[in-house]
Amino acid sequence: MTVLAEHAEHATSPISALSSALPREYVHKSAHSEVLLTGWRAIAPDEYVITAQWPRTHSFYTPVAGRHDPLLLAESVRQAIPLLCHVAYEVPFGHRQIWDTFSYAMNPEAMIVGSSPADIELRVSCSDITRRGRRLAGLTLHVTATRDGVFLGHAEAAFTNQPPAIYQRLRGSYADLDRVTARILPLSPPMTPRRVGRDRFHDVVLSPTSSTDRTQLRTDITHPILFDHPVDHAPGMLLLEAVRQAAYSAAFPRQGFLTAMEMRFFRYAEMDAPCWIETTPAPEGTGTTGHLPVRVAARQNGEDVFTATATVTATAAVTAAAPLRSCTAA
Structure with missing residues (x-):
């Protein structure tokens, strides 16, 4: 089971192949x-x-x-x-x-x-x-x-x-959006943006706990991108962002670029109970030079929500626009 259960309400007929922006x-x-x-x-x-x-x-x-x-x-x-x-x-x-x-x-x-x-x-x-x-x-x-x-x-x-x-x-009572909205947990304090690769508190999706390898998911339903429209559970892109921020936090103070991610979803992340994000950096020497794999897992109400592995790769900063050149996969 996963978490990207999205839907549309407005369109009524299929479209043909297009060459401009899609509806x-x-x-x-x-x-x-x-x-x-x-x-x-x-x-x-x-x-x-x-x-x-x-x-x-x-x-x-x-x-x-x-x-x-x-x-x-x-x-x-x-x-x-x-x-x-x-x-x-x-x-x-x-x-x-x-x-x-x-x-x-x-x-x-x-x-x-x-x-x-x-x-x-x-x-x-x-x-x-x-x-x-x-x-x-x-x-x-x-x-x-x-x-x-x-x-x-x-x-x-x-x-x-x-x-x-x-x-x-499948969703039972959680399919009622009004009921879900009424039960959403109050927002917990965000982590320091720099630690999770962000520059604004508004974009931080994790809250600190007493343990450096355990954080709490923040579901801010007012966020205009992650909550583009009302949903009855934590959206999938929010969970991907949580994995990214958890990996950056685990790598801190080292900085890098999230070059790879693998995720397996087991159940929906609900918004009425704490969802705990746990990280385990891979042992030293597991990844190739400059690559740090980080294992990330989410648990809620004692059950796994997802497991993931994210790879943070050290990259040199680019300060000006540069032309593309042929290269192989990282």
């Missing part, structure tokens, strides 16, 4: 400005090309050491999931796409911020496609991302697709 409803966003995908086309059965554009800067996914935020790749893949469900697999609006696993690894040198927005191409192949009757029940996306022909990274996401009636049954 926000197809990527399950409320704000037009947060749509990263610009077009799509089928190139073979269950194979697609999706285009995206990343801004030079962003209010939340800010550049890191002169490079685009790596979670822009994660958010691009997240948007690709509902897009392909609706336009390629005839999934009606109102269905929920629920992640089971997610991973990415990237080449930091292809992430350097240039003098214009970054045009990204995602080549997507779909496998493990299952159906319940004529309805899509789930599949796995395999994504290779390039930028101006240079390898940028790859990602993989496995998810299930649930119609409204089944989702309501």
Whole structure:
């Protein structure tokens, strides 16, 4: 089970392949400005090309050491999931796409911020496609991302697709948004932004505890990016950000770039009980030179919510726009 159960309420009919910005409803966003995908086309059965554009800067996914935020790749893949469900697999609006696993690894040198927005191409192949009757029940996306022909990274996401009636049954009382909102825990104090790779308290998603390897998840439903629209549980991108900040905190005072992440989701992170984020840096010598793997786990009410491994890679800061050059994956 995962946590990226997003849905759209406004669109009513499928779209054809486009070459300009996609309607926000197809990527399950409320704000037009947060749509990263610009077009799509089928190139073979269950194979697609999706285009995206990343801004030079962003209010939340800010550049890191002169490079685009790596979670822009994660958010691009997240948007690709509902897009392909609706336009390629005839999934009606109102269905929920629920992640089971997610991973990415990237080449930091292809992430350097240039003098214009970054045009990204995602080549997507779909496998493990299952159906319940004529309805899509789930599949796995395999994504290779390039930028101006240079390898940028790859990602993989496995998810299930649930119609409204089944989702309501899965969530029980938590499907009632008003009831969920009334039970949300008060916000706990944030960690120091610098320790988790942030420069604003508003963007910190972890709270300190008496232990340096244990923090508490902060679910600030007023955050305009992480809570783009009302949801009945902690959104998936919030959990990815929690993994990133936990990894940066574990590496502190060393600084770096989150070049890889692997996550497995077990249940929803609810907003009415503390969710504890626990970190375990890998033993010295486990990672290659300059790479620090950090194991991250979330527990709530005594049960695992997710487990993850995040890799923080030391990178030299980039102070000016630089041209891309051919290079291999990190």
